[in-house]
Amino acid sequence: MDRLQLPQTERSPLVDFDFDRQQLRLEGESYPEDAAAFFGPLIAALDRYLERLRAEPPASALIVDLRLAYFNSSSAKAFMNIFQRLEAAARDGIEVRVNWHYQTDDETMMEFGEDFREDFQAARFELCVFD
């Protein structure tokens, strides 16, 4: 699969899905005009990729890094969709690690991280503070 890369814009996050290195990165703010249109292709790619990993489990973990400053409720819904897929894959034996990066003192992003963390059992979900 070809690496999926989208540049960061004022309203949508940077997306870098490096399938060969097993890394997915999202960075920035997220309140696109149409969240379904923005996240749809990413979720479709994730589905194809997880299917591939299920067929040939990799030796190392799939690493997902999220570093978001703000997102709207439609984007939160999309993140939940992504997380549910990652947790399901982890339950099937694929090692998944999600790093939720948030800036010190950012109460909203910390709270979202704590909320999302409760949905993970099989996958590892870490809160990572940065300055």
Added chain:
Amino acid sequence: MPIATQYFDVHQRMRDQGVIFSFVGYVSEGILFSLGEALKQKMRLEETDANVTKRVFSIFVEQVQNIIRYSAERLHADSGTPAEMSSGLITVGRDATHFFVVCGNIVGRSEGEDLRVRLDELVRMDPDTIKSYYREKLREPPEAGSRGASIGLIEIARRSTRPIEFGLTELDADRAFFCLKAYI
């Protein structure tokens, strides 16, 4: 009344109510973005606490996206492109103790009743209940035809530091004016 007097009066009345800006008319996603940038800039210049700015901005985005998606007065592009403009009212301001974000738009009668039921429920919830309700809704598959509003309203209630206020006033047999005010 001379026009300068007339409009200064409008201007003055708004300022007296603590209005930072107010917009009446057709809103689009482009207008949402520009007003949002102006709002963040204003709050930065006034050295507003970053967490307060985020709450205000977050409520502002959800409120305006609700107008764009649900106003009964809307214009569609003929070409079939997803350009959408919907009529409504957006006011952001600050009183002695709180920032506030008010949005209003015309809704169909049944949508209005639906909103009333949802918001009555939210108004009665305490912050912890709102938080767990949000988590529950986030996990559910989207409701048919909803375009995400149920979670948007919960987000507004959750980011408000005081209970949200809302109202509906009947315009005719089919339509009502709906408004929602949140405080931060």
